[in-house]
Amino acid sequence: MTRPLSVAVAGLGTVGGGVLKMLRDNADIVTARAGRPIAVTAVSARDRSKDRDVPVTGLRWYDDPVSLASDPAVDVVVELIGGSDGPARSLVEAALAAGKPVVTANKAMLALHGASLAALAEERNVPLAFEAAVAGGIPVIKALREGLAGNRISRIAGILNGTCNYILTQMRERGREFADVLADAQKLGYAESDPSFDIDGVDAAHKLSILAALAFGRPVAFGAVHVEGIRRVSALDIAFATELGYRIKLLGIARRGDGGVEARVHPCMVPQSAPIARVDGVFNAVVAEGDFVGRIMLEGRGAGAGPTASAVVADLIDLARNRLTPVWGAASAALSAAPSLPMGDHVGAYYLRLMVVDRPGVIADVTAVLRDMGISLESMLQRGRSPGEAVPVVLVTHETKESAMRSALDRIAGLDTVLEEPAVIRIEAG
Numbered sequence: 272m273t274r275p276l277s278v279a280v281a282g283l284g285t286v287g288g289g290v291l292k293m294l295r296d297n298a299d300i301v302t303a304r305a306g307r308p309i310a311v312t313a314v315s316a317r318d319r320s321k322d323r324d325v326p327v328t329g330l331r332w333y334d335d336p337v338s339l340a341s342d343p344a345v346d347v348v349v350e351l352i353g354g355s356d357g358p359a360r361s362l363v364e365a366a367l368a369a370g371k372p373v374v375t376a377n378k379a380m381l382a383l384h385g386a387s388l389a390a391l392a393e394e395r396n397v398p399l400a401f402e403a404a405v406a407g408g409i410p411v412i413k414a415l416r417e418g419l420a421g422n423r424i425s426r427i428a429g430i431l432n433g434t435c436n437y438i439l440t441q442m443r444e445r446g447r448e449f450a451d452v453l454a455d456a457q458k459l460g461y462a463e464s465d466p467s468f469d470i471d472g473v474d475a476a477h478k479l480s481i482l483a484a485l486a487f488g489r490p491v492a493f494g495a496v497h498v499e500g501i502r503r504v505s506a507l508d509i510a511f512a513t514e515l516g517y518r519i520k521l522l523g524i525a526r527r528g529d530g531g532v533e534a535r536v537h538p539c540m541v542p543q544s545a546p547i548a549r550v551d552g553v554f555n556a557v558v559a560e561g562d563f564v565g566r567i568m569l570e571g572r573g574a575g576a577g578p579t580a581s582a583v584v585a586d587l588i589d590l591a592r593n594r595l596t597p598v599w600g601a602a603s604a605a606l607s608a609a610p611s612l613p614m615g616d617h618v619g620a621y622y623l624r625l626m627v628v629d630r631p632g633v634i635a636d637v638t639a640v641l642r643d644m645g646i647s648l649e650s651m652l653q654r655g656r657s658p659g660e661a662v663p664v665v666l667v668t669h670e671t672k673e674s675a676m677r678s679a680l681d682r683i684a685g686l687d688t689v690l691e692e693p694a695v696i697r698i699e700a701g
């Protein structure tokens with residue numbers, strides 16, 4: 272039989288442990304599909320004495336992960352440490368510079384340094400594979416880069432963070448507020464003790480910038496992604512969304528327009544009839560729209576040892592088979608120079624919820640501001656009557672420009688009958 276592919280794994284946590292387990296438990300089918308065995312021969316983690324699910328005795332151990340890059344008996348380096356810089360980046364750079372193929376699950380590193388890492392990989396003519404970096408077990412990288420390669424992609428939209436989707440699902444199903452559900456999610460291990468990367472939308476933005484680069488054949492532009500998280504989504508808005516026929520989802524959306532590419536992560540109201548609206552709990556989903564294929568949706572588990580290992584092992588099988596593709600689907604010289612569009616240029620419909628004093632003339636003041644900004648209303652909803660007290664008023668607009676909506680909101684927030692900062696959620700097709 273052909274010589275095994277000799278693999279070094281840096282990081283033996285959730286994902287690293289899962290990869291070792293999958294390579295062990297599914298060795299027969301992995302070998303058949305790779306055309307040769309895939310053998311982990313060297314590893315690195317912080318604590319050598321830690322009890323691990325999959326034993327690492329007999330494997331070469333490195334305290335310094337960067338040393339894996341210079342081990343002459345290693346064919347491929349798998350980076351599963353995490354963090355955009357530090358040892359993860361040093362290892363990946365060292366491995367590529369040494370001409371060793373790299374597999375990584377590190378979306379933060381790819382979002383921030385994807386361009387320079389791809390340049391290095393291209394210069395050395397070595398593959399850099401990252402199926403596990405976006406949407407865990409869903410093979411979305413392969414789908415965009417290979418399965419849909421003949422299409423001009425016009426839009427991608429995804430539920431890219433399972434923690435946020437879990438929190439929003441629980442808020443809807445239980446009618447509970449964000450802070451309570453987050454505290455429960457942390458107790459259950461669905462949210463980190465420092466959840467900000469997830470709930471503030473940064474993790475989803477990392478993934479969106481990777482998907483947008485692949486979908487539109489352009490360099491990663493994380494800095495150009497407009498990012499909002501879910502902290503300000505309230506149980507009241509979720510209830511109104513249901514009443515109006517929508518679900519609230521944190522979506523990452525990238526769209527190719529005439530003048531460039533728009534990329535944004537924020538809570539969206541999606542029609543309940545859209546397939547993505549029914550993706551609940553910790554599940555992820557990605558919708559892609561191509562000129563020949565039409566619309567497709569992929570759904571599955573976006574995190575966890577098993578799903579993420581599934582993606583890492585798929586990359587290893589590709590490497591064992593010598594199936595190679597450029598990092599971003601095309602050589603860097605062939606990437607598009609389409610500019611990133613500012614959020615102010617976004618055009619869409621909006622949901623606004625205001626807390627206003629219940630007295631005559633208040634609604635007229637609000638609608639006058641909207642009229643002055645050229646924003647027309649599709650519907651309005653007012654619940655309950657309590658003269659002199661605060662009542663919610665919900666307005667749904669027709670399509671308008673984000674910059675016009677922001678100016679209108681500044682003026683509406685300044686009205687003395689509007690009691691809180693307005694809640695604003697963009698409406699999206701799904």
Ligand SMILES: NC(=O)c1ccc[n+]([C@@H]2O[C@H](COP(=O)([O-])OP(=O)(O)OC[C@H]3O[C@@H](n4cnc5c(N)ncnc54)[C@H](OP(=O)(O)O)[C@@H]3O)[C@@H](O)[C@H]2O)c1
Pocket residue numbers: 281282283284285286287315316317318319321334335336351352353354358376377378379403404407573574575576579
């Ligand atoms: N968890 C998921 O579901 C998931 C899904 C998709 C992508 N990812 C990505 O996969 C990567 C790994 O995530 P994870 O959840 O597996 O992380 P994790 O459970 O925290 O594991 C990190 C591993 O890296 C090791 N490590 C940390 N610093 C090190 C250093 N300086 N030198 C050597 N080893 C070091 C740790 O060693 P010790 O074990 O000795 O502490 C641990 O084994 C991240 O980039 C993450 O974004 C994770």
